Amino acid sequence: MRIRRELVAAALSLLVVGACSSQSGEEPADFVAAPASSAAPGPGSPSVAPSVSRSVAPSPSKTVKESTLPRPGNPAGRASIPAAARPVNTSRPDRTVGNGTPASCTSAAVVKAVAAGGIITFDCGPAPVTITMTATAKVKNAHTTLVLDGGNKVTLSGGGKRRILYMNTCDEAQGWTTSHCQDQETPRMTIQNMAFTGGNSTGDKTEGGGGGAIFVRGGHLKVINSRFTNNKCDRTGPDLGGAAIRVLDQGGDTPVYIAGSTFTGGTCSNGSALSSIGVSWTVLNSVFSGNSAVGKGANPARSGTPGGGSGGAIYLDGDRFTLTLDGTVIENNKAVEGGGAIFFVSNDRTGTLIIRNSKLRKNPSAGFETTGLPGIFYLGSGNPKISGSKLA
Incomplete structure (x- = not known):
């Protein structure tokens, strides 16, 4: 969905200051399935429990020395966390990737576990590990629940x-x-205590592209206590984005929840951390830093340009949706075009932007931004609702 050209022209005359790939499958390797009696109650348990296998697949994980990964999110954030954004209890997982060694934690094991669904934890040894994916892990739509909990080590x-x-x-x-x-x-997908790095959806234009680390359409998504670093999607295009996360549609139009998480070093045409069309977000106690929207030509693309370059950290387009930031820091992001921190365009002017107890600073917009809102280009319902926050 694109901003109509005449609306942008009018908006800019009043408000301007200054001027992700479907992968081939891989042979399934192994995860350890929890006994049926230990499956967590409630939604998410698969109808058929997978068998336990003992072979070791290629692409073993790599260990690092620290016992846990650096803490994500904004430790100074004081936003209250609603029930819908809280972690899932994973003490009784449906399945576990790995059998206690780094070598047992493989890409194939992750792919197989995600396809099986339910609550998934990892047992890769005492030290943090990096599992390099040789294929994209894909969620089966029949599952009610998918939870990935890396225990702050994966x-x-x-x-x-x-x-x-x-x-x-x-x-x-x-x-x-x-x-x-x-x-x-x-499915209701929860990502908690995980890290994602080096995701790249460049060249994959399925559903419009984007989503270098995670792509979602439908169901529900929440991300808790997780880190996203150095992810990428296509460098040009007027309306694609989400080097870390791209979302199209959520069941019941409920928001995507991001809590206590960090997004750094993302690069994409637009929205080099988060991007969506017609989807609401609630972002709590999180940090966005060093993300870059590198496209050129904005949206709709100016004549002779490929389009893009807006929303250094966050790019949201569509009609009725809401972005709520609370206890969040957005700093040192940049956009070649509009909104070094946030690009927010509600085409029918029903969307709302709420910023509470947050800091937005040093987010240059090389092309345009809304007067009085440094780092933000905003077209929505009335003015943004800002309280207890600093924009500079």
Whole structure:
């Protein structure tokens, strides 16, 4: 969905200051399935428990010395966390990737576990590990729940070559469950205590592209206590984005929740941390730093340009949606075009932007931004609602 050219022209005359790849599958390797009696109650348990296998797949993880990964998020953030954004209890997982050694934690094991669904934890030894993915892990649409909990020790890497995680309720290859796929309530995917690095969806224009680390359409997504570093998607294009996360549609139009998480070093045409069309977000106690929107030509693309370059950290487009920031820091991001921190355009002017107890600073917009809102280009319902925050 694109901003109509005449709206942009009018907006700029009043408000301007200054001027992610479907991968081939891989042979499934192994994860350890928890006994059926220990499966966590409630949604998410698969209908058929996978068998336990003992072979060791290639692409073993790499260990690092620290006992845990650096703490993500904004430790000074004081936003309250609603029930919908809290971690899932993973003390009784449906399955575990690894058998206690780094070598047992492989890309193939992750792919197989994600395809099986449910609550997934990792047992890769006492030290943090990086698992380099040789294929994208894809969520099957029949599952009610997918939880990935890395225990603050697991990094999934795309190796700079591929998207890491994919969920799309409108992709028949992952199972067709309803004709109203865009409003499907499940799967409910939770990412907690994980790290994602080197995801790259460049060249994959499925559903418009984007989503270097994670791509989501339909179901629900929440991300808790996790880190995203150096992820990428296509460098040009007027309306694609999300070097870390791209979301299209959420069941019941509920927001994507991001809590206590960090996004750094992302590069994409637009929205080099988060990007969506017509989707709401609630971002709590998080940090966005060093992300760059590198496209050129804005949206719609100016004549002779490929388009893009807006929303250094966050790029949101569509009609009715809300972005809520609370206890969050957005700093040192940049955009070649508009919104060094945030690009927010509600085409029908029903969208709302709420910023509470947050800091936005040093987010240059090389092309344009809204007067009085440093680092932000905003078209929505009235003025943004800002309280207890500093914009500079």
